[in-house]
Amino acid sequence: MNTSTVRVTGLSKSFGSLAVLKHIDLDIQAGQVVVILGPSGSGKTTLLRTLNLLEKPDSGVLEVCGHRVEIPANGRFDRASRQQVALLRQKTAMVFQSFNLFPHMTALENVIEGLISVKKVPRAQALEKGRHLLAQVGLAEKADTYPAKLSGGQKQRVAIARGLSMDPQVIFFDEPTSALDPELRDEVLGVMRDLAKTGMTMLVVTHELRFAREAADRIVFMEHGVVVKDCQTEAFFAEDSGERIQQFLRRY
Amino acid sequence: MWDLFLRALPLLEKAILMTLGLGLSAFVLGSCLGMLIALMRISSVKTLKVIAFAYVSIFRGTPLLVQVLLIYFGLPHYGITMSPVPSALLALTLFSAAYLSETFRSGISSVDAGQWEAATSMSMGYWTCLKRIIIPQALRIALPTMGSRLIALIKDTSLASTITVMELTRVAEQIGASTFRYMEMFLMVGAMYWVINQILTILQTWLEGRWTRHMR
Numbered sequence: 001m002n003t004s005t006v007r008v009t010g011l012s013k014s015f016g017s018l019a020v021l022k023h024i025d026l027d028i029q030a031g032q033v034v035v036i037l038g039p040s041g042s043g044k045t046t047l048l049r050t051l052n053l054l055e056k057p058d059s060g061v062l063e064v065c066g067h068r069v070e071i072p073a074n075g076r077f078d079r080a081s082r083q084q085v086a087l088l089r090q091k092t093a094m095v096f097q098s099f100n101l102f103p104h105m106t107a108l109e110n111v112i113e114g115l116i117s118v119k120k121v122p123r124a125q126a127l128e129k130g131r132h133l134l135a136q137v138g139l140a141e142k143a144d145t146y147p148a149k150l151s152g153g154q155k156q157r158v159a160i161a162r163g164l165s166m167d168p169q170v171i172f173f174d175e176p177t178s179a180l181d182p183e184l185r186d187e188v189l190g191v192m193r194d195l196a197k198t199g200m201t202m203l204v205v206t207h208e209l210r211f212a213r214e215a216a217d218r219i220v221f222m223e224h225g226v227v228v229k230d231c232q233t234e235a236f237f238a239e240d241s242g243e244r245i246q247q248f249l250r251r252y
Numbered sequence: 253m254w255d256l257f258l259r260a261l262p263l264l265e266k267a268i269l270m271t272l273g274l275g276l277s278a279f280v281l282g283s284c285l286g287m288l289i290a291l292m293r294i295s296s297v298k299t300l301k302v303i304a305f306a307y308v309s310i311f312r313g314t315p316l317l318v319q320v321l322l323i324y325f326g327l328p329h330y331g332i333t334m335s336p337v338p339s340a341l342l343a344l345t346l347f348s349a350a351y352l353s354e355t356f357r358s359g360i361s362s363v364d365a366g367q368w369e370a371a372t373s374m375s376m377g378y379w380t381c382l383k384r385i386i387i388p389q390a391l392r393i394a395l396p397t398m399g400s401r402l403i404a405l406i407k408d409t410s411l412a413s414t415i416t417v418m419e420l421t422r423v424a425e426q427i428g429a430s431t432f433r434y435m436e437m438f439l440m441v442g443a444m445y446w447v448i449n450q451i452l453t454i455l456q457t458w459l460e461g462r463w464t465r466h467m468r
Binding site: 052054086087089090092093094096098100101102103104113114117118146148159162163166 | 364366367369370372373374375376377380384385388389392466467468
């Protein structure tokens with residue numbers, strides 16, 4: 001039985017003449033927590049953003065949550081592919097570095113927006129689920145607060161609750177704590193750790209080595225658009241993981 | 253001046269309603285058309301983009317007075333005859349739509365790209381995203397400029413006097429002509445335009461504060 005939640009083969013992406021992703025293959029099993037590490041400009045954020053097609057790859061095949069999308073040679077998706085992309089996005093969630101909460105909506109309205117306008121869930125039902133999710137990230141009392149009145153850490157927790165509202169099979173985290181002060185990071189990382197324990201499939205681009213060491217099952221290390229190392233967390237942090245990895249780990 | 257004001261009052265009352273009616277209806281219709289043009293301008297369809305660009309170029313690049321005269325005096329040559337009020341309303345609508353479309357477009361493009369990405373990543377379609385996420389924010393950004401356009405439009409209705417619409421300026425001109433008291437009449441309507449626009453300014457400021465208070 002195939003239990004891959006995310007499988008990509010031959011994924012490539014260039015910005016102009018700069019090749020950001022070079023023929024990437026990656027296979028992520030259901031329930032895995034995978035942290036993608038690598039220096040700036042290694043392509044890790046781009047890789048994450050291609051997985052839900054926020055960034056359109058130049059070539060390759062994606063299989064995410066059972067939806068297969070093959071990037072056509074001319075770059076133009078046909079109707080069937082567009083439908084696959086839409087379905088795939090419903091089964092995945094993304095958490096952004098800059099939160100991207102909707103500023104004209106309260107925390108609760110942010111959380112239920114996808115349920116109401118995408119999944120067409122009745123409002124009363126959506127509100128109940130939204131309150132439950134806000135409680136799960138420790139923000140039950142902030143339901144009616146607008147994002148402008150929330151701290152960075154609280155915003156990111158609302159964003160995580162918003163992602164969870166769609167019952168995703170996998171969550172993509174794009175440097176979720178990079179925009180936060182150190183003292184606010186722990187509350188977000190705490191929520192992510194709890195999530196990892198529930199068996200949620202997670203793909204996390206981050207610079208938080210401690211989080212990687214403690215919460216990840218597996219580390220993917222990228223540099224110059226290729227996967228340099230892909231191994232179990234213990235093996236990655238072991239002393240014999242290779243000269244380049246050791247050099248990287250020393251810098252942080 | 254008071255006696256003149258009292259004598260002119262019945263006419264001025266009707267004229268104020270005409271000025272306000274023309275200005276506000278043109279603003280509402282112009283906003284609808286302007287939003288349509290703005291959406292055409294940001295669409296990925298080349299033809300729509302070009303049409304929207306040409307529209308703005310023409311209606312923003314020529315004087316409103318010329319547009320008013322063209323519609324009222326020019327169109328009858330092609331069998332299209334309209335009475336003065338609809339002619340003025342059409343010209344004011346087409347003209348304000350050109351400006352308002354640019355106001356909306358700049359509002360839409362100043363909404364952070366991350367908002368589109370957040371909506372897209374939850375599988376929200378283009379139109380739903382526009383309606384629920386982007387336009388509500390764009391309008392908040394565009395509100396001060398929209399207010400300026402409305403005020404400009406109220407003043408622009410005075411050009412309808414050239415095609416015999418009985419609005420404030422035309423009434424002042426007529427009473428002035430029959431009484432030879434031009435100075436007083438034009439001061440009077442000048443003050444009326446000012447008062448109308450002050451009220452609109454206060455309204456805009458109030459709406460702005462109320463509408464954006466959560467986002468600051």
